[in-house]
Amino acid sequence: MSGELGSSDGALLSARNVTKRFAGRVACRDVSFDLWPGEVLGIVGESGSGKTTLLNCLAGRITPDAGSVAYATASTGTVDVHRLSEARRRLLARTEWGFVNQDAREGLRMGVSAGANIGERLMAVGARHYGDIRGTAADWLARVEIDGDRLDDRPATFSGGMRQRLQIARNLVSGPRLVFMDEPTGGLDVSVQARILDLLRGLVERLHLSAVLVTHDLGVARLLTHRLMVMQGGAVVEEGLTDQVLDDPQHAYTQMLVASILPV
Amino acid sequence: MPDTSTPDTTIAEGAYNYAYLDEQTKRMIRRAILKAVAVPGYQVPFGGREMPLPYGWGTGGIQVTAAIIGRDDTLKVIDQGADDTTNAVSIRRFFARVAEVATTTCTEDATVIQTRHRVPETPLKEGQILVFQVPIPEPLRMLEPRETETRTLHALSEYGVMQVSLYESIARHGRISKSYNYPVMVNGRYIMSPSPIPKFDNPKLDRSPALQLYGAGREKRIYAVPPHTPVKSLDFDDHPFEVEHWSECCALCGSKESFLDEMIVDDAGKRLFVCSDTDYCEGRR
Numbered sequence: 001m002s003g004e005l006g007s008s009d010g011a012l013l014s015a016r017n018v019t020k021r022f023a024g025r026v027a028c029r030d031v032s033f034d035l036w037p038g039e040v041l042g043i044v045g046e047s048g049s050g051k052t053t054l055l056n057c058l059a060g061r062i063t064p065d066a067g068s069v070a071y072a073t074a075s076t077g078t079v080d081v082h083r084l085s086e087a088r089r090r091l092l093a094r095t096e097w098g099f100v101n102q103d104a105r106e107g108l109r110m111g112v113s114a115g116a117n118i119g120e121r122l123m124a125v126g127a128r129h130y131g132d133i134r135g136t137a138a139d140w141l142a143r144v145e146i147d148g149d150r151l152d153d154r155p156a157t158f159s160g161g162m163r164q165r166l167q168i169a170r171n172l173v174s175g176p177r178l179v180f181m182d183e184p185t186g187g188l189d190v191s192v193q194a195r196i197l198d199l200l201r202g203l204v205e206r207l208h209l210s211a212v213l214v215t216h217d218l219g220v221a222r223l224l225t226h227r228l229m230v231m232q233g234g235a236v237v238e239e240g241l242t243d244q245v246l247d248d249p250q251h252a253y254t255q256m257l258v259a260s261i262l263p264v
Numbered sequence: 265m266p267d268t269s270t271p272d273t274t275i276a277e278g279a280y281n282y283a284y285l286d287e288q289t290k291r292m293i294r295r296a297i298l299k300a301v302a303v304p305g306y307q308v309p310f311g312g313r314e315m316p317l318p319y320g321w322g323t324g325g326i327q328v329t330a331a332i333i334g335r336d337d338t339l340k341v342i343d344q345g346a347d348d349t350t351n352a353v354s355i356r357r358f359f360a361r362v363a364e365v366a367t368t369t370c371t372e373d374a375t376v377i378q379t380r381h382r383v384p385e386t387p388l389k390e391g392q393i394l395v396f397q398v399p400i401p402e403p404l405r406m407l408e409p410r411e412t413e414t415r416t417l418h419a420l421s422e423y424g425v426m427q428v429s430l431y432e433s434i435a436r437h438g439r440i441s442k443s444y445n446y447p448v449m450v451n452g453r454y455i456m457s458p459s460p461i462p463k464f465d466n467p468k469l470d471r472s473p474a475l476q477l478y479g480a481g482r483e484k485r486i487y488a489v490p491p492h493t494p495v496k497s498l499d500f501d502d503h504p505f506e507v508e509h510w511s512e513c514c515a516l517c518g519s520k521e522s523f524l525d526e527m528i529v530d531d532a533g534k535r536l537f538v539c540s541d542t543d544y545c546e547g548r549r
Contacts, residue, residue, distance in 0.1 A: 087420045094424075112432045119431055124424025130434055130500040152435050 011072065012037050012178060012210050018057050018067035020050075027053040029234045030067070037177075040204060040211045042225030042242060044218060044257070050234040051214040052182055058212060059099055059180045060089045074177060094121050098171030102183035104163035107170070108155045114141060114166055115151045121174040140169040144199060161192035165199065172203065179211045185220055197223050218261055222246055230254045283330040283363040289313055293331035293486070297477060300488035305450030306418070307401050312484035316358075321351060323481025325378050325397035326358070332393060332477070333359060333376055338366045340374035345382035345523065345540035352380075369543050381444075383465040385522045385544035388474035390491065396459040398480040401487065403447045403457040423455050426498060434503055443508065449496045450489055458495075464507045464523045469495040512537040517548035 011034035018031045028050035035041050043051045057064045060081045069081040074096060081089065093099070101107040108117055118137040119127070127133050138151055144165040146158075155163050164184060171179060184200065185193040201224055204211060215221055221228055222242060229239040230251065238251040249255045281287065289311070296310035315323040333339065339359050343352040347369040355378060356367045368374050371386040378395040388394060404414045407425045417423065426447055433441045446463035450456045458469060459478060469476065469489060476489040489495060499505040513520045515536045522544055524537040539545035 086416070090420060090422065109428070112428060113435050115435055116428045116432045120424055120428050123427035123431065124422065128427070128499075128501050130431065130502050133431065134435070 010037075011035060011070075012039075013058065013072075013212070014070040015058060016068050016070070018054065018064045018069065020053050020057055020062065020064045022053075026050075026234045028057070028064075028231070031229075031231075031236055032067075033229060033236075033239070035178075035210055035212060037210055038208050039227060040209075040213060040225045042221040042228045043212065043214045043231060044216060044221050044228060045231035046216060046257075049231040051216075051231055053234075054231070055180055055182055055212060055214045059097065060084075060093065061099075071178070094124055095174050096177050098174075098176040098179040100164075100167055100171055100179065100181040100184045102186045104155070104160070104167045107167040108163060110154065110156050113152045113154055114146070114158070117155060117166060117170045118173050120170065125174070136173060140173050141166075143203075144169040145195070159192075160188050161196060164188065164192075164196055168196075168200070168203070172207065172209075175207075177210060179209055181211060181213045183215055183217075184213070185217065186215075193220075200224060218246060218258065230257065280362050283333055283359070284316075285313065285327065285330045289327075290331045293327055296486045297328065297331065297488065300477070300486050301475070301490050303454075304489050304493050305454030305456040305487060307485040307487045310484055310486050312481050315481065317354075319482040320399060322355060322378070322380060322397040324479030324483075324486075325380070325395050325481075326355060326479075327481060328395050328477050328479035328486060329359065329376060329378050330363070332395075333363050333365055335364055337363075337375045338368050338373055339363075340368050340371060340377045340543075341379070342377065342382060342384065342541075342543075343380045345384075345525075346542045348542060370547075371543050381460055381462075382523070382540060383461055383468045385519075385539070385541040386547075387468075388472055390473040392474040394472075394474050394476045396461075396476065396478045398457065398459040398478045398485070399482070400445075401457055401478065401480040401483050401485040403445075403455050418454060421453065423449075426455055427500075430498060430500065430503075434500070440499065440503060440505075446505075447498050449498060451493050452496075455498070456487060456489075456495075462508065462523060463497065463505075466495070466497045466505070467507065471495070510537060514539045514545060517545045519545070519548060 013035040016032050019029050020027045031054055043054060045051050056062045058069055063082050070078050071081050072078045115134055115137040118140050119133040122133050122136060138148055141148060141151055146162055146165055155166055158166060185196050197220060213225055225242050228242045228245045229236050232253045238245060238254045246258055249258050293310055296308045300308045313327060315326055341352040341356040343349040359365055360367050371384040376393045380397040402414055404417060404426060407429055408414050430440050444462045445457055445460045446466055448456050448458050448466060458466060471492050471494060473491050475491055478487045497505040510524050514522060514524060516538050519539055522539045522541060525540045527536045529536045
């Protein structure tokens with residue numbers, strides 16, 4: 001089955017010629033790549049370059065006009081994300097995947113407590129023991145460095161950085177294998193950013209997560225990602241190991257991007 | 265079952281069709297009811313009509329009753345358990361006039377019971393139909409405002425969010441504080457709102473020998489629980505579902521088993537507990 005889907009053996013996620021247009025305008029064009037287990041792939045590029053559209057296509061949130069996305073599931077072999085039934089795709093999204101939004105408010109339930117936010121995925125797959133759910137939620141709260149006594153507080157009372165960490169905990173509680181992140185540190189001040197990056201780096205390493213990370217911040221890309229794809233106008237213009245792309249950019253656009261980093 | 269013979273023009277001085285609604289509307293509602301019975305707990309949309317009373321006063325229940333009632337039926341209408349409240353009296357009179365049915369206040373004698381906020385204390389039996397008036401048919405509405413999304417959640421049986429609301433209740437109040445409109449799982453498939461009955465009545469829905477029909481007039485939905493269908497109130501393993509208990513007994517009939525209303529009887533704040541089901545209470549005195 002993996003052969004006909006055009007995925008490479010051993011890859012966790014394989015995109016082939018993913019293309020998405022909005023009203024005739026190309027948002028991303030002919031993107032192909034393989035993501036290997038344990039790898040963090042960064043997608044960088046300026047606003048409007050199609051990064052987020054690509055991410056949404058990969059995560060099955062929008063359907064590409066052409067191309068395919070193959071994912072190697074934990075138990076049932078390789079599947080075509082966009083040919084799955086909606087039920088299975090949603091199940092996949094809340095068990096084996098995580099999705100961290102830029103705006104934590106989109107990824108959280110602002111009206112219920114932090115504990116309930118973390119416990120939602122557990123309850124969605126059938127956990128029915130309040131004490132156990134609460135215990136796991138408290139444990140995850142500690143792992144993302146939020147005080148245990150905030151367990152029953154609503155995320156509305158949390159700071160931006162705490163919300164983002166809560167969103168990460170809520171996604172990782174189900175033990176996903178693949179996490180999609182859309183600008184996880186966008187809109188946060190630099191010291192908070194640094195803490196979240198540190199946390200993410202630790203978690204990715206400890207849990208052997210694979211991740212696709214969309215960012216416009218090359219510093220974030222340098223810290224977190226192993227491999228980098230640079231997008232411009234919906235197409236990938238350069239890809240390679242992160243250090244290689246950032247230290248020796250080949251494409252004119254990448255050179256401009258690297259040169260635009262403000263020196264401190 | 266309904267009398268589907270030619271409409272009687274003598275009803276209410278010839279001004280209305282039998283049971284108020286026209287025959288085509290009744291057919292449409294019956295079709296929705298059949299579908300609802302076939303898929304227990306599933307909300308079937310129907311073309312709700314304007315009724316001669318405001319939304320929220322039982323338009324859904326009345327349309328369901330009008331669609332199923334026939335001349336040999338005996339109708340009982342209760343509101344908060346009582347047969348003598350304004351709404352119950354007017355709906356009962358409405359059907360006595362437009363459907364020429366016998367009415368009763370006795371639970372055992374009734375073939376159709378339209379109710380708001382209660383299930384009668386007297387156990388129902390086979391052949392009886394209980395019609396509920398439902399204000400908000402969607403149990404997930406307060407958690408998920410988008411109708412497209414709630415339908416998807418039902419279709420895919422994704423009910424984690426409902427459990428989240430119960431979790432939140434325990435986290436905040438130490439117990440599941442929802443005391444009415446307590447969500448139930450019907451036949452292991454659909455989560456259903458039992459309408460705003462107290463959770464005290466939830467166990468009566470489980471495997472009831474009577475047919476339960478739920479009509480929501482404003483939201484234009486009908487759903488049903490066929491006789492002998494399992495209905496389970498949602499809970500947690502370590503916080504099991506339980507019903508209300510009173511330390512008092514009914515001041516009029518002395519019942520310790522029925523649902524009690526608390527009443528303030530004088531300016532000094534003297535309190536009295538009485539059965540909310542008036543027929544049950546009178547039968548015991």
